[in-house]
Amino acid sequence: MTKVHYYAATTLDGFLADPNDSLEWLLRQEIDAEGYGSYPGFIAGIGAIVMGSTTYEWIVEYLKSSGEKWLYEMPAWVMTSRDLEPFPDADIRFALGSVRPVYDEMVTAAGGKDLWVVGGGDLVGQFADEGLLDEMFVCIAPVVLGTGRPLLPRRYDFELLETGRNKAFVCARYRFVGPLAEGQ
Template sequence: MTRLIYYTATTLDGFIADPDDSLDWLMRQDQDEKGPLNYEDFIKDIGAIVMGATTYEWVRRHEPDQWFYSMPAWVMTHRDLAAPAIEGVKADVRFASGDVQEVYDLMVAAADGKDLWVVGGGDLVGQFADAGLLDEVITYIAPVTLGAGRPILPRRYDLELIEATQNKAFIAARYRFVGPLKEDGAAAG
């Protein structure tokens, strides 16, 4: 069954990018690319991806001559953004806006039984989570704090830790998404 997975890297204090969208703190970390929860193994099972406009623009800015994703990709935006037009590179990029349920249904159909990757950012993941569509969070936790930046998941949820291990500089952890945070008041009642 198709699962929606948020696979990302975060600082110890919960940011996936700094306030200027820099990932320099992440790029300089040591990791074993064949080690636990590595990207290469993860991406093999992914049949469609979705990302927010800021993430898409970051990817285009940093890799203007590349598009690394062979599967259909959706970009959530209110704006008229251009799809990658790179000679010799096939990029299946579709733009969408509004209700993530509609995008999810299209992604499931495109993925043909494989899993779905929500690349980020955090609020977009929250939109899928609020709609009951998020299944798992896999994160590499870097030994860095930033104090401010783009949050990993800026809403109140419960998750269950399934796996936690070290990959060089990182804690690599996998969580099952449970649902809205069980608040103290609700637990007492």
């Protein structure tokens, strides 16, 4: 059964990026690339990814300034209402509106592997609102920013499945439960 993952790094106060989309606070942290929750182990199980346009434009700018190629081998959907340029030599599919048809296309493209909703937080919320989120894995950097791009701007319950440490980060894997149980 295909699972949908949210796998991200966050500040202690729940931000993916600062208000200017800077990840400087994240990229300077110590991390063991082969350690707990590391990216290579995660990405090996992923057959399709989806991201919002801010995340896409951040990646494009980063890759263009460093002269690097597209990072992902699997098909990537980018949610946008705008007419964006696809990155050269990359399998990128632009989409807008409901995420359900995007999910269906991703499952087919993934050929039995899992899906990764890269972010941002509201896009993850769009999947979760449709019942299309299974797990969240977060690595928490020892930083607070006060404001920024939110990890997940909704009210949900999660179940803690596992925790570990990777250098500067505390990491945790959660099962998505559903809308926050309130008034109980």
